[in-house]
Amino acid sequence: MRRIRHGQATVEFALGAMVFFMLVFGVIEVGRAVFIYGELRNAAREGARYAAAHGCVGSPSVTPSNYTKFLTPYVRDLVQGIDPNALSVTATWSDSLGSGTVPNQAICPNMPNRPGVEVTVTTSYTFQPAIGFVFDVSIPMSASSTMRIHY
Template sequence: MIKSEKGQATVELALSLVILMFILFGIIDFGRIFHTYLTLEHAGREAARIASLGGTDVEVEERAKASAPSLNDSNVSVMISPTSQSRSRGTYVTVNMTYPVSISVPLLQNVLPNPFVLHSKTVMRVE
């Protein structure tokens, strides 16, 4: 004998909606991380360009942070090698930048380290 199937669609919706929401928020988190990565790469190129043109370390760090307005300045880490006194024409300057991104999806927090630290390395020749 078949019983009533009145609540079947509601149960199926409840089960599938949870999975769809995790997928949707995972896509949104991935977009946030990718945007932050692109911003960090751009800021690293801008900073390395200033360093290759003879800027001081303070100017390089200021340019890196100014080129990434969507990032929190206090969390952006900028490392410049070699220092401005050691740079000479024809050598290479390296700008390393790191930035932590917090993950908001609970399942991704178990898979990826939280905060997820992004790294950017840019090398340019000193002119």
């Protein structure tokens, strides 16, 4: 006698499809996270380049007191695929060489953005997965880049 099993295939499909779709959406979310981290790295690098190129003789001159006016909007305009208002941009200047070790030091002797000073730009963003309703997770991401002001 033959047994009739009408629902067996449906149950097997439901169990297998659940695992399959979790894997597919997991791969998509990891891809989004890697993309956003790449955007953060690029924005930090371009921000450091902008700050280094706009030292004390640059126009506009980017300093620790005005970087939020010039540098932050520049960096936020660079990012794609994320909310620019949720992007945090910080910049720090440090004189790692000491005074008098750079030939162009006399150009702006007492400026915080004189030649020889290193500027570090850090970008931060909180990644929210698109399938966050399943796992209420937020992942803080951050990237930084350091460049030396040469002129």
